[in-house]
Amino acid sequence: MASSRDDFIIAIRSAFLKKSTQQKFSLLSLVFVSLFTLILSSYDFRIIKYIKIGISEIVYRSSFIVSIPENFIKNSFIEISDYSTFYSDYKKNKKELNSLKSNYVSSEIIQNENKELKELINDYVSSSNKVLAKIIVDHKSPFLKSIIINKGSKDNIKIGTNIYDQSYLVGRVIEVNFKTSRVLLLSDLNSNVPATIAPQNIQAIIRGNGTEYGQLKYIKEGIFDKFTVDSIVYTSGTGDIFKSGTPIGKLKIIKENKNPDYLVEFYSDFSQLKYVFAEIEFKNETQKSNQDTLEFNNEIKSTVDTKIKILEDELKIIEESNSKFLIENEKLKVQINSLNNDLSNFEKKNLDQKKIIDKLSTDEDELKFLRLNLQHSHKCRKTIFNIKGFLVNTPEYKECILSKGKN
């Protein structure tokens, strides 16, 4: 027992400390160095930061060069598979293009309208410059989904800069070096995006799950019934991490179990990215943009703030009066309805009375005729002595009676 323990200790000691001729360092020292580095990086030490930036600058470029052969194989493979689905893709694209063309016009109108409204509300517009960036490293690590782009702090890229594929959101910058940056993709587990689901207008968080789909998180229970397939998911801008109104993907409902899964199918295929756009934002005030001194800047800012406050107050008053008007409007509507009902009742009553009056007037005529008939019937009735008379019950006879026997 003791000898086996001794053997174990000897073997371990030898493994850690024994250095063969070709080795420059013992394994124990290397373990200590790696642990030391790891501890320092956990505390985000400045030295480690600089070392990492230094290594990144060299490694990302080298990695791009080294990846060329594998990328060539990968691209060839994709091209071959693309050829096999070429015709169906062409048909699909044609259909999509037609619908997009029609959507484009309305989208442009909405964009302009949106810009105008933003100007009205905030008195400033957020303008941005999109910088084209090339993806130099795109490693599909099973654990982390990120890409490296060839733009860094030199090109005004900052941590949190939004990255797009055309107009679709791809991710945001999480690490910035001088000439390169690391982008955390939406599909990464650590990515959380506040989003809105249209047309239902439901707020949610889209979280990556390591696949090509995103997961919906933090949604009120029972609201899932409202979802429909192909609902559009776009950024809500909550938290000011992502710009609002950027399309992310469309909703997909997978009914494998009793409880269906609600996933977000990203518009952009992250495995096929070659170039992306980095959005460098700066806020531009529409009024008095040329300020030189800080004091003047502050003054302008305060006036702008006051103006905004006045506008906000005004807006509040308008909203309040609006709501009052709405209530009043409702009341008036009710009143109008009741009055209309009354009117119809009166009309009905009037009609009935008219009928009665008509009947009465006919009765009165009859009475007058009968009275005159008694007096003048001998003048109008046709007899042997009165040949000029008329037969009883004929209109001529009636006329004669009414004219008091004057033919």
Place this chain on the structure above:
Amino acid sequence: MTILKQKGFYYKLYSCLPIILLFISVLNEFDFNYLNLKFFSFNFPFILIFFFTLKDVKNFDYSLVFIAGLINDTVVGLPLGISSFSYIIICIATSYFRNITIRPNLTKDWFFFLFIISLINSINYTILTLFFSYDILLWSYLVNTFFTFLFYLIFLTIFRYYIKGLND
């Protein structure tokens, strides 16, 4: 191979091939998953380091393995030092295993490899989730470990040819 020995430069290049391959693999992070299979990934550097440190191949310097780890961390985006630590743990394990083994056996090597990569992936997972608050799926680590374990046999066959060429 005698021709290689005569030509000094080519022999040196041939003997340095494993370390060159290690650097290429950490810089390139070989994927081989062109079909985008959902449950497929393996760790090539683990296989390479395990095999060549176990065989105690010339020019496979531990310090270079350490540097390869640092590069891997930078490329993948992991905290600096974690891959180096993992690689050095493999070196220690193989060194220990070499010391206690009298008669090398393929099955023993293979299962020892499984034990080591499971241990390393567990340590990595623990460090990343506990100290660096990373969100990582456990099953992705398990799948990675499984395929790395399976692929060891395939690469072992290729590496044996290399060793044979080096010894001849």
